[in-house]
Amino acid sequence: MAMLSTVRRSIVFSIPLAKHSLSSSSSFPLFSSSSSSSPPPQSSDENLVSATVTILKHHRSKSRWSEILSLAPPNSSGFTPSHVSQIILQLRNTPHLALRFFNFTIHHSICSHSLSSYATIIHILSRSRLKSQSLQLIKSAIRKFPDSANPSPNPPRIFEILVKTYRTCDSAPFVFDLLIKAYMDSKKIDLSVQIVRILASKNIFPHVVVCNSLIELIAKSRGPFAAYDMYKEIFNGKEVKGVMENAYTFDILMLAFHREGVVEKVEDVWKEMMAKNCSPNVYSYSVLMAAYCEDERMENAMKVWEDMGDKGLKHDIVAYNTIIGGFCKVGEVDRAEEFYRDMVFNGVECTCVTLEHLINGHCMSGKVDAALVLYKDMCRKGFNPESSTIDVLAEVICDKSGVFKALEFVRAVIKKHDVAPRKTTYELLIRRLCMEGWMEEALKLQVEMLGKGYAPNFEIYSSFIDGYVKQGDDIKAEALRNEMLSKIPCKDS
Template sequence: MYLAPSMAVRSLKPIFIPKTPTPKPKFFSFSSSASPPLSNQPELVSTVTSILTHHRSKSRWNTLLSLYPSGFTPSQFSQIVLQIKSNAHLAFRFFLFTKQKSICNHNFASYSTIIHVLSRARLKTRARNLIKDAILAPGSDFHGTEFKHLKLFESLVKTYNDCGSAPFVFDLLVKSCLEMKKIDASIEIVKLLRSRGISPQVSTCNALIWGVSRCRGVNEGYEVFREVFGVDDGEKGRNVKRVAKVKPNVNTFNALMVCFYGEGLMEKVEEIWNEMETLGCVANAYSYSVLMQVFCDEGKVREAEKLWKEMRVKKLEPDIVAYNTMIGGLCKIGLVMRAEEFYREMGLRGIETTCATYGHLISGYCKVADVDSAIMVYKDMCRKGYRPGAATVEVLVGRLCDIRRVLEALEIMRVAVGKHDVCPTEKSYEFLIKGLCEEERMEEALKLQAEMVAKGFKPNMKIYGAFIDGYLRQGNDEMIAMLRREMLETQNGQEED
């Protein structure tokens, strides 16, 4: 995958890394374009700098307004900020002052100067916010610029050395673009950096892979992974420019595995696991949890248990995700007693249960027809203040209705709605209406059906069938005929839709 850089950036001079160490490595060969030489306007710069550094806060701003009511040019602002760059908080307050009083029509160069100053002081959040402001800012300097991120990148490069900035300023640019959902911009900036022999931080690469995978699919995210980490560099021949290599870490592979799992590409999760081992990256507890989840979803619980043992041999402490994965996988195939062993081990190790833990156990007990144990776990969950999920309520209601404990199921759902603000599923209503109709409690079934419609669920064929069966038991031919006509009309309407 290759995105060609725009013409605006293609003309930039190459970046170089100095051969001799210096206190502040200059990664870029550009001379500063943040401002003209200070000799042009030394008096203004000197005066403003003196006021900012020596006056008290309140008088400082009033004095500046009285002396310079027409404000400052972006070039003047940059010169002033360069003089106080060792005091990043003061520089930032000066920037905010010029914005609030509308006394400087900022452009990319002035934004770049303050962004660099904040970056070198490691005020990363403020720097990222200003990067986003610069990309979104209106004004003559920004008007009609289709690729603002590239213009800002170019400006940051040109002002980098004179501001004594930190290399991660470009990581902040990439992450800001990702936050703004500008995926192409993020990819292009990373490629421009790598083409000049510089690789972003691994956390930035991981964020890029995650963002691309979520917005465009994990296959494209995987291609970005191979490119930004130089996985294919050895296959492209001798003419490929060597990049200062950054190695993927365990979070890189975890992100890829989670994304492949999310898209149902289970075999790819195992491939990523193998690639992680090949590249010498050590899996952590979360990595094991993802692969165990894959095995559990495929019914390969024995393989998942082998991974669990391997994880313990390596002295990796399983977290709640790992425990929930194993408990869920065992409950899914009916091995509830084994799941209970994991549950008890959690308690002994001081790991707090979650709603998912209880949900797995409730589903497991329902699966093996031990509904009383399921109810006991459900009540324990509610007693401890956990809010039951709609799916958990559905499983429990369905199992109770299967064994004709309909009123008990109805009470559980009523409490879940009233006390825990659970929104019942359509299936829960179906189970209850069918159970009530089988017991010829037609009035209660009708009330529940009206509540179901109020919740936005339309009557389906199963609901009609339940009511017809109920009225058949009562011999109510009139209601049966009416329901059959209505059912036919509903079915025809659904077919037309």
């Protein structure tokens, strides 16, 4: 297990978070120059705007679009972005109609849109909580008006335009949540963080769901320590404008550290959650249990299990799979079976993972018959075993009943579940065939292996060389040894 002291802390962000007050101020301005931004300038052709709005609001839906085309036919000057923005603003109380008009102008090429016209429709949709439509347009605007590829200290242009048009459109901060999500969906972490930091400098924070998504994305792409830094930076240990970390925030951090094998940090995050008086959920307990089970600290895992019950939380399938897998890993398969029976008694449906844990546990204990009973149970329930489970079963069958029984089992599994055996499965069977002197059968299996796209490696060559040496066929052994050295100069890493 990697110790905390050996894990290097990574520097992720180079732009410092501006110091800011965490008072619950209700003002929204992000930039002092934009706090009193004026509406877009009126078009010189006010009649065009007025006539279009009248057609959209009062004419029949079937005729309105042809009449709009007659006002601004394609390949003419058509509507300007300013025209479109003014029309959409007058349709703010009918956002679906505003969106249809905007899409109509794109489809019929009657407006060469700008970021401002995109910002207007995005605001109108966001203030009406039309999340998916607004998010889609934000992503379209980002693609249509890309910022410079080079990192820039300046905010993205779409962010600046959304800020400038915010008050004119009577928008809601929700629009910036969507902008951050759009950049996260595009895996543009630095831009997402930059926007969060600019908002934070004005004491404005995204919804906790967006904050959690950002922390999770950073954990997956840059590691748990970077995610923890982002968590501390966003929440800063205080409640800000109703935004406060929740159990899912801590779940993300604990899971990230657990996947890196840093159990000490999993415990630290758990303690921090307790200190914040944040009630853990069932998944929180399961992650902590999993960390202890992975570290083979089953006594600690049992304390967590019991604490769940004391808190009145029902053990779900994730919790059961975790504790069953933990006992199987340390060779206490009888304890694992006790929890399995308890799970069935409490009406919790098992999963393929449950049975695979138990199969692995029985195989580790050499109980091949019990493992095969569980495998048959798995088949009856319609589960498909993982390749690793097939390998484990094949190996114990080899030990108890011989390699041909194992080969027969693997063939049956492949046919029943329509799965392709792994390279490791072939390696196991070929090695055992060579050990027992069945060289012709091993060669046939190796040909099949080649047909599946698996090239022979050091283990395969070594199995054949040892087999031929054991049979006294030094010529074939030497030929294979030379072939191996020409193709594989050193053992596979």
